[in-house]
Amino acid sequence: MIQNLNMKYERKMPDLVSKMKRIVETLFWSHTSIHYFERRMHMKPILFRDSEQEAFYYRMLDECRNADGYHRALFYTLGISKDTRGHIHDVFDFSNGGIKPEGLSAPWQTGSSVRTCRLAFNLWNGWSQAGAERYSTPHELFDCGFAPYFVEAIRLRYPEYCKVQFPPVKFKAERSR
Template identity: 50%
Template sequence: MQLRFKDSQHEKFFLDCMAHSKRDDSYHRAIFYTLGINPDTRANIQTIFDFKNDRIKPKGLEGSWQTSGSIKATLFAFNMWNGYTDEKLPSTPYDLFCCESAPYFFEAIKLKYPEYCPPEHRKTVKHDAR
């Protein structure tokens, strides 16, 4: 699969989280890739993901550090993890994809559902520094 990273910090975060993850599967690849897109979610990963118990922390959406962009990344990542939606926050593709992270959200979908990607797009990692 050809995977683009927003920048080197995004790629490093993804690789570090995968190294600390309990599993290497589509759920973990998708959530860590998505949470790595935004610098605020990277800096606050411990408030939104519990590595010890291997689960999301929805209370992290209420963090004072959250911005409009980090909320979108967190909601999208949580939804891909287990279908999570928040009744108080707009969680539809219409709401989440209207931002600069949208191209990377598509990459996260490929990570979550590789079986629906053409075989030639399943192995290669590509760094997209801007």
């Protein structure tokens, strides 16, 4: 019934229907809806390093039109470092929606930005560089000032395991009579 009604109006007023679809899509992908998702998953507020990282994170999610755990963790992690934010197109292929591991050997990479990319790639699809797996261990990755933000990225990637745990309610035992 609704589909028939939608088709009826789409034939009569295609411009209005397309405008309505764009409005709904914009509302769906707004920051408010992403914050709603975070509250719905009982997640703590996201810990951002600075306002540039936060703006980058939401801009990338809006651009990709995908806010699943993979994209959230990837763009959060790549947004930590100014270097990776500035070279996002060197490490992520927006046309195909995949990572670019060859970006790790780019001349702009620093020790911290390589760690950031390695963690982001691993959270994306479990990637680790063949023959250099040891550089993707927590011992190697978390050995920098970005460690608290790396933990946050893991929380974003696995929200189902990182929900806020509410303390159990203890009921007082009833008195026996």
